[in-house]
Amino acid sequence: MSLSRYGVDDAKVPQQPFLASEAPRGPTFLDTTACLCSLRALPGQDKLAEANAVFDNGQAAWQCIGNQTQGVYNVTSGKWYRAKNAKGSLKLPMEDDSNPPIGKDLVWNSKSRSLEPLKNKDTLTVYDRDCTGTNRSSFSTSFYRATYQQLNDQLPYDAAPCWRPGALPxxxxxxxxxxxxxxxxxxxxxxxxxxxxxxxxxxxxxxxxxxxxxxxxxxxxxxxxxxxxxxxxxxxxxxxxxxxxxxxxxxxxxxxxxxxxxxxxxxxxxxxxCPEGSKYQRYYIPLIVLVLVDVLLLVGMFILMFRSRWHRTSKAHAGTLKRHKTMRAVKATITGGGYKKLRDDADHEMAPMQPSYSPQSPYGHAFREGRSRTGFEASLNRNSVYSSEAEQRELEANPQLRAFVESMRRAAEATNFGLSFRYSDLVFHPKKSPRPVLQNVTGSIEQGQLVAVMGGSGAGKSTFVNVLMGKTSNTGGIVAVNNTPGKMKQYKKLTGYVPQDDVVLPELTVYENIVHSARVRLPHNWTSKEIEDHVEAVIDCLELSHVRDSRVGSVGKPVISGGQRKRVSIGMELAAAPMAIFLDEPTSGLDATAASSIMRTLKAIARLGISIIVIIHQPRTEIFDLFDNLILLGNGQTIYEGPQIESQTYFESMGFQFPEHSNHGDVITDIITGNGREYNNVGDVSKEALISHWAKMRQHKQEEAYERRSIRSTMLGDTGMRQALKKRGAPYYKQAWLCLCRAMLQQYRARAAFFAEMGLAVLAGALLGLANNPKEGIMFVGLFHEPYDALSTSIDFFSAPQFALLIAIAIGLVAGAPGVKLFSEETLLYRREAEAGHSRLAYFLAKVVSVLPRMALGCLHFTVPLFLLSVPIVDWGLAFLVNVLYFYCIYGLASIISMVVRREDAPLFATMISLITGILSGSAPPLASVRDWHMEWLWRASPATWLAELYFGQLVAPFSYLYSVDIAAEATGYHLDRKWLNIGVLVAIGTLYRVIAFVGMVLGHRLRR
Incomplete structure (x- = not known):
């Protein structure tokens, strides 16, 4: 029986076990290995079979052959089996199973003409060796049907090897x-x-x-x-x-x-x-950990909130009432318990100047009595820094001021702790500028003076002050501190600087802002008790006790008043026990009352011996009259330098007339900016003429100033300053710890932003998990190994890279904006602290370490829903590690952006750069194509490529026994076995980003220009 009559070439069809090569003559079946087994007469008994088909005494047996084309009735090869019954008939239907084969494997011995046990399978053909003689009903059924179809001249569908009609296998x-x-x-x-x-x-x-x-x-x-x-x-x-x-x-x-x-x-x-029949595992331990962590976070935050509130309330009712005895202090204490925001009109330390004020009687009768003054303003009773012993004793009777003065003396290791400055022919000429910004500036600032530096725009005020502080190195001239010439940078730990904007941390309280500055900048041999006592003295003297535990707030969302914010900014410098303080526009943005109050406080601080130098523009009359000395600049040169009370006389000597009841500060500002024609109708009112006139008067003024003040033996000398400088500042490791504690406290206070970031991480992970949920964890389908490659389905090499791409983009969106705020919100604070002598590296490392828990929590909130829904076949711990490292990289990248982009634009830039970084993962275009463009180095510079390569290896390599994964690796450009290299490179890239960010932090103000 052949398929040729149906138009099919038998030679082109593989094995056809269901197609009978000849019609069965009796019981027949296919065994478990598709061998054809038939009950037939033994060789030599063929006549018996032809006669009546009845056999007896074992004249018939079962023969099984693998190759049906030989014809089971034509050969004696294959395996033989005894029939269950020794006698019977061969004339039975082919599906008859009444006399099945039994016993062991036998073979026909043509020499002995008998059946013998099989001793060596190798004597059989490969097709016959595996014959079992056991009926496989499913095979036999198909065989029977196909045979009947052939016998009835029908197409043997049941013998067809393929279901598709007419198809050949x-x-x-x-x-x-x-x-x-x-x-x-x-x-x-x-x-x-x-x-x-x-x-x-x-x-x-x-x-x-x-x-x-x-x-x-x-x-x-x-x-x-x-x-x-x-x-x-x-x-x-x-x-x-x-x-x-x-x-x-x-x-x-x-x-x-x-x-x-x-x-x-x-x-x-x-x-x-993993119930029975599971296609994937759904891992719940991370979910349990996440829930526990969130519960602990919430409980911990509630405990800290109640503890803080209890501490603040108890301290307000116990400590503040004990310190302040006046009715106004009691009122401040009562209102301070539930303090949220204090209006300027209720701010008692902003009380207006007394009407009895006059230059001849500077502070009024009540002020001279000293009974109505508290804090620093008690020192206004002194006529000068060097008061009489009686005034000194009366001053030190004030417990607030006495504590501050004692701390200052202990810090300076001298009785008088101010600095005097002398400068001669100062010049500052930037390299790329056609003319000097500062030139031929000569003069002095004595200890304990309140000095105003005034001038128009571009007059060189800021440059002059920067040179005195050591922030800018003069290109010519000499500057001496306490009559000792030298580089001003070495004295930065002994000076303080209060910028125009109140650079304070809004999340911290008044006390926390000030005490941090004290702990970092005070002598390292001070105990914690001494530091805290000094800070309490500063807060008391600045009359901030009633808002001590109130947060400072931001300019947009203030908690304390503008005047109080300025006092906090000043307090951060006083906490460092400075010998001189420089202030840039201290009255800017304040109302008249608050501005007057701040300037009175500065005047009072100067009376204690601390040199106060302020840059100010058009001060009010009562503020102008507080200044001891004026330094007036124009075109980078001196127009006037000397006592404030002599300034009017000096300009009148040049022909200028001061209108009656005018603000002398405004008049002088007009004159030194070249707009003084209305005050002098005859002479030359140009700035050049004013500068020239002062140059002629300069020598006389210098000698007079020198005679007026000699340096006392008790003033801090060169040796004393060097000793004080050596002791100033906490060690680097302690600074790092203090900055770390502060940064962690900031994050705790900014809870809303933290919870928003965690919520965004959960949302991103859940949406990404839902998008991949239909795949049931199958992120790769490859080409089956040969020879089964013909059975392959459509290959899917790119689901794994795309999964990694989406992870990279999602993490970039989650971590980019929060990462950039790590430094961008504190750029001015960092510069202020660095210029005061803080360790840049300690600050940077503390900020970096402080967000590591935040990154880990963000990664946990992202990875848990992602893997819970997408169920990829990646070890959860490894996935969490690599996701954390990518968070680490994105935070580092965002830190770089925060150093070179303006604060307002930084979050948008960080998000966009993170998105671009994620796209450069090698998913699309494939890394293999990028390699052909000779641009692989650019993709390899992105941490997303290393993230994607690790995920690709973990999702593809486990199927190496099933698919030709090397083909997939070649097509995508990824490597399969570089897990630890990928992890190491992610660590290296994240760390390199931080090194670059640190360099950018040091040079940030230049990069933003």
Missing amino acids: LQLQNVSSWQDEGCKEGFLCQNNTINSLPQSCPPLRECTVARLSGMTCSFNGSNIAMGVFEPVVCQQGYYCPVEDKGQKKILCPAGSYCQPGSSSPTPCNVGSS
């Missing part, structure tokens, strides 16, 4: 391949044997659609083949053991999961949900 394995390898790992070969080798059939239309969609052909939830002898990949939720040669499909046991093509179940982690 393609043999996948030959005999030697099957013998050597058997069924490939990960496949189910239920119908394949040495006599029914694996075949590939053209798929049906529905199967074609499924395969092109990247899915396996299935029916009723089970994978199906396109032919009876076509292998199928082991179904998801089941595994096909290698030891069973792909003949069995076993349901995945509970506690394990089975991906498509599993040859063994994968044990689930402890804490995972």
Whole structure:
């Protein structure tokens, strides 16, 4: 029986075990290895069979052959088996099973003409060796149907190897391949044997659609083949053991999961949900940890909030009432308990100047009595820095001021702790400027003076002050401190600077802002008690006790008044026990009352011996009259330098007239800016003329000033200053710890931003997880290993890189904006502290370390919902580690942006740069294409590429037994076995970003220009 009569060439069709080569003459079946077994007469008994087909005494037996084309009735090869009954008939239907084979394997010995036990299988052909003689009903049924169809001249559909009509199979394995390898790992070969080798059939239309969609052909939830002898990949939720040669499909046991093509179940982690038949594991331990962490965070924050409120309330009612005895102090204490915001009109320390004020009687009768003054203003009772012993004793009777003065003396290790400055022919000429900004400036500032530096725009006021502070090095001339010439930078720990804007941390309280400055800048041999006492003295003298534990707030969302913010800014410098304080426009942005109050405080501080130098523009009359000396500049040169009370006389000597009841400060400002014509109708009023006139008067003024004040022996000398400088400032490690504590406190206070970041991380992780949930953890489909590559579905090399791409983009969006705020919001504060002698490295390291817990928590909130919903086959701990490292990189990248971009634009830039960094992951365009463009170095510079490569390796490498993963690696450009290199490079890139950010922090003000 042949297929040739149906138009099919038998030679082109692989094995056809269901197609009978000749019509069966009696009972016949196919055994488990597709061998054809027939009950026939023994060789030599053929006449018996032809006569009546009745046999007796073992004249018939079962013969099984693998190669049907030989004809089972024509050969004596193969395996033989005794029939169960020694006598019977051969004239029975082919499906008759009344006399099945029994016993051991036998062979026909042609010499002895008898059956003998099989001793050596190698004597048989490869097709016959595996014959079992055991009926396989499914094979036999197909064989019977096909045979009946042939006998009835019908097309033998049941013998067709492929389901598609008219399709011919393609043999996948030959005999030697099957013998050597058997069924490939990960496949189910239920119908394949040495006599029914694996075949590939053209798929049906529905199967074609499924395969092109990247899915396996299935029916009723089970994978199906396109032919009876076509292998199928082991179904998801089941595994096909290698030891069973792909003949069995076993349901995945509970506690394990089975991906498509599993040859063994994968044990689930402890804490995972893996019921019987699981296709993936859903890991719940991270979710439990996340919930516990969030609960602990909330509980901890509530405890700290109540503890802080209780501490603040108890301190306000116990400490403040004890310190302040006046009715106004009691009122401040009562209102301070529930303090939120104090209006300027209720701010008692902003009380207006007394009407009795006059230059001749500077502070009024009540002030001279000293009974109505508290804090620093008690020192206004002194006529000068060097008061009489009686005034000194009266001053020190004030407990607030006495504590401050004692701390200052202890810090300076001298009785008088101010600094005097002498400068001669100062010049500052920037390299790229055509003319000097400062030139021929000569004069002096004595200890304990309140000196105003005035001039128009571009007059050189800021440059002059920067030179005195050591922030800018003069290119010519000499500057001496306490009559000792030298570089001004070395004295930066002994001076303070209050910028025009109140550079304070809004999240911290008044006390916390001031005490941090004290702990970092005071002598390192001071105890914590001494530091705290000094800070309390500063707060008391600045009359900030009633708002001591109130947050400072920002300019946009103030908590305390503008005048109080300015006092806090001054207090941060006084906390460092400075010998001189420089202030830039201290009255800017304040109302008249608050401005007067601040200037009175500065005047009072100067009376204690601290030199106060302020840059100011058009002061009010009562403020102008407070100044001891004026330094008036124009075109970078001196117009006048000397006592304030002599300034009017000096300009009148030049022909200027001061209108009656005019503000002398405004008149002088007009004169020195070249706008003084209305005050002098005759002479030359230009700035050049004013400068020239002063140059002629300069020598006389210098000698007079020198005679007026001699340096006392008790003043801090050169040796004393050097000793004081050596002791100033906390060690680097302590500064780092203090900055770390402050940074952590800032984050605690900014809880809303923290919770928003965590919420965004959860949302991003959940949405990304939902997007990948339909894949059920299958992020890669490759080309099956040969020879089963013909059975491959549509390949999917890019789901894994795209998964990593989305992770990189999501983390960039979550961490970019918060990361940039780490430094961008504190640029001015950093510069202020660095110029005061703070360690830049200590500050930077503290800020970097302070956000590590925040990054870890953000990563936890992102990774948990992502993996809970997308269930990829990546170890959760490894995924968390690599995600944390990418957070680390994004925070570092954002830090760089914060150093070079304006604060207002930094969050947007950080988000965009993070997005670009994520896109450069090598997903699209593929890294392989980028390599052809010779641009791989650019992609490799992005941490997203290393993140994607690690994810690709973890998602693809586990399927190396099933797919040709090397082809996928070559197509995408990723490496599969560089896990630790990827992790190491992510650490290196994140660290390099921080090194660059640190350099940018040091040079940030230049980069932003």
